[in-house]
Amino acid sequence: MRKKLLLAAAAAATLAAFSFGTLSAQDEQVFTVGISNSFVGSEWRTQMIQEIENVAAELSDDPELGVDIELVIESEDTDAAGQEQQIQNLVNRGVDAIIVNPGDAEALRLSLEDAAAAGVVVISVDQEIDGEGVVNVVIDQAEWARISARWLAEKLGGEGDIVLIEGFVGHPANTARMTGVEEVLAEYPGINVVGRESGMWDQATGQQVMSDFLASIPNIDGVWTQDGMASGVLQAIVTAAPEEFPLVTGEARASYVRLWESVLADNPDFTGIGVVNPPGIGASGLRVAVNLLLGNTIDEEQLAGPYGNTLYVPIPWVLLSEDFNYVNMDGEESLLPANFDEVLEEVAELPDSYTLDGILTAEEAAAYFVPAS
Amino acid sequence: MTTISAPKTRSPIGRTFSRNPFLLSLILLIIMIVINRALQDNMLEIGPLNGTLRTMMPAIFLAIGQTFVVIAGGVDLSVGSILSMTNAILAVMITQEATADQALVAILVALAAGLGAGALNGFGVTVLRLQPIVTTYATSFIFAGIALRILPEPGGRLPRDLTSFYRNPLQLSESFAIPLSLILITLLVIFWLVLSRTRFKQFLFATGGNADAAYTTGVRVSRVKFTTYLLSALFATLGALALTLGTGTGNPRAGELMTLPSVVAVVLGGTRLAGGQGNIIGSIIGVLILGLIGNIISFGDLDSWVRPLVDALIIIAALAIPGVIGLVRRLNQ
Numbered sequence: 086m087r088k089k090l091l092l093a094a095a096a097a098a099t100l101a102a103f104s105f106g107t108l109s110a111q112d113e114q115v116f117t118v119g120i121s122n123s124f125v126g127s128e129w130r131t132q133m134i135q136e137i138e139n140v141a142a143e144l145s146d147d148p149e150l151g152v153d154i155e156l157v158i159e160s161e162d163t164d165a166a167g168q169e170q171q172i173q174n175l176v177n178r179g180v181d182a183i184i185v186n187p188g189d190a191e192a193l194r195l196s197l198e199d200a201a202a203a204g205v206v207v208i209s210v211d212q213e214i215d216g217e218g219v220v221n222v223v224i225d226q227a228e229w230a231r232i233s234a235r236w237l238a239e240k241l242g243g244e245g246d247i248v249l250i251e252g253f254v255g256h257p258a259n260t261a262r263m264t265g266v267e268e269v270l271a272e273y274p275g276i277n278v279v280g281r282e283s284g285m286w287d288q289a290t291g292q293q294v295m296s297d298f299l300a301s302i303p304n305i306d307g308v309w310t311q312d313g314m315a316s317g318v319l320q321a322i323v324t325a326a327p328e329e330f331p332l333v334t335g336e337a338r339a340s341y342v343r344l345w346e347s348v349l350a351d352n353p354d355f356t357g358i359g360v361v362n363p364p365g366i367g368a369s370g371l372r373v374a375v376n377l378l379l380g381n382t383i384d385e386e387q388l389a390g391p392y393g394n395t396l397y398v399p400i401p402w403v404l405l406s407e408d409f410n411y412v413n414m415d416g417e418e419s420l421l422p423a424n425f426d427e428v429l430e431e432v433a434e435l436p437d438s439y440t441l442d443g444i445l446t447a448e449e450a451a452a453y454f455v456p457a458s
Numbered sequence: 459m460t461t462i463s464a465p466k467t468r469s470p471i472g473r474t475f476s477r478n479p480f481l482l483s484l485i486l487l488i489i490m491i492v493i494n495r496a497l498q499d500n501m502l503e504i505g506p507l508n509g510t511l512r513t514m515m516p517a518i519f520l521a522i523g524q525t526f527v528v529i530a531g532g533v534d535l536s537v538g539s540i541l542s543m544t545n546a547i548l549a550v551m552i553t554q555e556a557t558a559d560q561a562l563v564a565i566l567v568a569l570a571a572g573l574g575a576g577a578l579n580g581f582g583v584t585v586l587r588l589q590p591i592v593t594t595y596a597t598s599f600i601f602a603g604i605a606l607r608i609l610p611e612p613g614g615r616l617p618r619d620l621t622s623f624y625r626n627p628l629q630l631s632e633s634f635a636i637p638l639s640l641i642l643i644t645l646l647v648i649f650w651l652v653l654s655r656t657r658f659k660q661f662l663f664a665t666g667g668n669a670d671a672a673y674t675t676g677v678r679v680s681r682v683k684f685t686t687y688l689l690s691a692l693f694a695t696l697g698a699l700a701l702t703l704g705t706g707t708g709n710p711r712a713g714e715l716m717t718l719p720s721v722v723a724v725v726l727g728g729t730r731l732a733g734g735q736g737n738i739i740g741s742i743i744g745v746l747i748l749g750l751i752g753n754i755i756s757f758g759d760l761d762s763w764v765r766p767l768v769d770a771l772i773i774i775a776a777l778a779i780p781g782v783i784g785l786v787r788r789l790n791q
Contacts, residue, residue, distance in 0.1 A: 164711075164712070168713075192707050193705075
């Protein structure tokens with residue numbers, strides 16, 4: 086890690102020396118950015134940190150930007166007290182910015198407010214925090230869930246029995262997602278929810294729950310589930326091999342894309358959806374942080390969310406094998422194109438655990454800020 | 459002819475160490491502080507010191523309560539759940555608009571619930587005569603369940619005056635401030651020193667050392683054991699109070715990962731896991747050592763995965779030291 090950073094810095098310095106710009110290596114602004122992550126037992130989080138490292142190197146390499154980003158990564162399985170200590174250690178080190186994926190958003194609020202008050206740029210990714218001086222960079226989890234719920238309801242023609250397999254009950258992201266699902270389903274009185282169970286965001290648990298549903302409920306027409314469990318759910322259906330496959334909302338992961346392809350061999354009509362929940366949100370957060378560190382001002386009109394301090398990052402894209410005309414709650418239509426074959430090719434070289442991703446570009450990040458006059 | 463060497467007269471230093479096993483931990487702590495200070499310039503400045511000690515307070519309370527139970531020959535695997543439960547009660551009852559009276563009532567309710575939990579443990583161990591490890595493991599699920607019932611998801615928000623008072627250093631004069639947690643730790647040490655002069659302490663050690671012998675000499679073993687579970691639950695509740703004031707909110711799973719570290723801190727502090735010997739000052743030191751390991755790993759730029767490894771090595775070392783000392787002694791004779 087450290088070595089990689091030094092190389093990145095050296096490369097940036099070399100480029101700067103040869104570029105036409107006026108910046109030399111001495112003029113580079115060095116920013117120390119702390120990362121605080123409280124959960125390592127998930128490939129999603131690993132990818133989140135890797136993408137942050139990639140974007141940090143990319144930004145440091147950019148001669149136009151003239152910054153050198155040094156990362157301090159605090160990542161371990163820990164509870165709220167442990168993450169509070171991570172944050173304090175980062176502040177005591179004198180970092181310029183902190184990007185945090187909070188395990189318990191409410192328990193970290195006071196410590197992050199203290200950090201912001203001490204002049205540290207504080208960005209919360211993946212979860213919103215109601216903290217003074219904190220900027221949240223997240224996707225809209227409710228909207229994320231509405232897309233696949235709408236797809237399922239439309240595909241079923243507004244009729245049928247479905248089961249819901251949700252993540253951790255009580256987790257804010259799960260609560261937001263299930264609210265989104267309920268909002269959509271309320272528009273389809275012909276759809277009956279005949280079972281609802283937690284799959285704990287775990288493939289094995291998801292598989293078990295789906296097996297139990299298949300054994301106990303006859304004729305399930307559809308399954309709404311989330312990422313982290315959908316491969317297990319589909320596996321359970323493949324194993325049970327019912328005469329008619331229920332429709333399943335999938336997940337945007339390499340493993341699922343491959344599983345989907347293997348199901349197609351026996352069921353050419355099989356289709357699904359995978360809405361991308363990008364691990365690159367951490368790297369998007371870094372882009373926002375660097376803008377703030379460079380002294381740019383956030384365009385107040387872009388701030389939204391329950392606490393008025395959130396920048397919503399658009400859901401990057403959706404995995405589909407057939408075009409889908411998505412209509413959101415406001416009645417706005419958008420055509421989501423089929424891309425399954427291309428994605429299948431793209432993930433061929435990638436590990437099963439890879440999550441389909443999306444990161445804000447420099448231009449997209451800059452769009453959240455007041456243009457320099 | 460054989461010569462039997464007379465038992466070695468131990469030096470005064472050796473005696474001091476064997477009477478106060480926590481002195482070894484104290485040396486380890488001092489080493490930790492020196493390393494941490496070398497890596498982190500501002501470690502002993504008021505702000506960072508206040509923050510570091512504050513985050514350790516819940517663990518310190520848990521370890522102190524655990525010490526009583528361990529000295530009496532038991533173990534309490536429900537302390538984390540009791541902390542979760544009372545944290546949930548405090549977070550639900552102390553709302554942002556709460557008055558001082560309402561906050562006081564909430565604390566009394568939390569204490570009552572905590573003591574009730576301790577009484578249930580004590581009942582299982584002393585009346586039903588169940589194994590402490592099984593009893594408290596089982597009750598931990600009851601208390602964790604109650605926590606989730608009271609507060610299904612993390613939340614609640616305390617008045618800012620209250621959290622600010624607890625979180626910030628205590629300003630004693632214009633130019634002098636001291637971390638509130640340092641005052642609390644001092645009070646806890648004084649509490650132990652006073653307790654050491656009472657008969658309860660003798661009963662406690664006798665119960666853990668040899669319960670049958672203690673019983674025949676008139677120690678009410680069951681009553682002493684019961685009291686240790688009450689004390690353990692009481693301190694877990696105080697830990698919850700520290701956590702609630704520190705974070706300003708509640709989490710029904712707050713204590714989930716805190717039970718085992720409390721046992722580890724007790725062992726690190728020189729308290730014998732088999733009972734009959736121990737000291738809460740050592741347990742406080744144990745918590746500080748565990749906390750500083752995290753800081754050293756962080757400031758030493760070591761990968762975070764090193765931490766469980768280092769924790770494990772230190773625990774094994776702490777468990778092994780008495781054995782090694784005994785072995786050396788036998789070899790010398």
